[in-house]
Amino acid sequence: MGEDSQSIYQVCTQPDYVFVKVNGRASYVNCDPFRRFLHDVLADGQCKFVFDFADCSGLDSTFLGILAGVALAIRGKEEDSCMTLLQLGERNLETVKNLGIHRIANVRAKENPPDIENLEGIGDGFNGETASVREVYEAHKRLTELNESNARKFHDVVAFLEQRLDEEEVGDRDPDKTQ
Template sequence: MSESKSSNAAKAPATVRAACFDGVVWIRAEGRGNYQSSGPIRKFVQAMIQCGYQRYVVDLAACDHMDSTFMGTLAGLSQNIGTLAQGSLTIINVSPRNIDLLENLGLHLLINVEALGDPQRIPAEVGAALMELPMMENPEKEIILAAHEALVATNPDNAARFQDVLDYLKQESDTQPAG
């Protein structure tokens, strides 16, 4: 029975909720942090940068796994937040497994990562409205390409890991007709 619950949790759809509270943008990823949730997070953060927000917190307490596109999106956003907003990105409530994934790609050198401990509650849970961001069934290849380029920019060792993905996505971009 516990296996059934475990496999159902792994198959649960990704959900991303966000709120702005007291000058901080809070984002909670639930389920699998993957390519489908990367685009909505990226677009939301870009809009918040334009609004002048500088502090960003991503809560991964309910995120059971992250794919390379999701992690690359976080890396790219951290770079943009630092450059465009002179701000910071912190990832909180990170499970040991997800810490290993982030460290394996060198993201812990770019992003402040706080391990799972006493869960920090998103302020929205105690008063402000928490908004759900829509997921993308088929995200644009540009989002996936930018995420993987950010991983390589973060850690040159990632170039060998993701070279095939980058080559494929660049080839796909070159063969698509201009719209």
């Protein structure tokens, strides 16, 4: 990456929480390294997350489904487990509220982030692969489980992705498939 380019996802793992700064547009195109990072820190037992969206220009539903998955995964794990979303900006805040994510995460739109140094970019060596069909499906499925409105909004997307997954599965089992 060039010297003036900045990772979309910058992280710092503290002993008692994980801090993530999101720069630019967070979407299915670039969220796979982010998803893998969150999977790893959840597996390590982290249950407090702070996300700073001050420099985030947009959030897509795949990214938000990943966030919802983390919020649901930590829910009830420990008494002080939580996800906090800071400085969302008007448009991103509206999206978060429309999808019901504000009900499973602490939203503090105007609160400043903690003073964090040593942020590390994740996905700097990103190979350009977008999230897989399965990952996009799982993210949208999580959103549909949050509320009935999301179930209606994403019904067609989920149905399409289920069809794609079924086709991939059949293709993987096809004995005539060339290697």
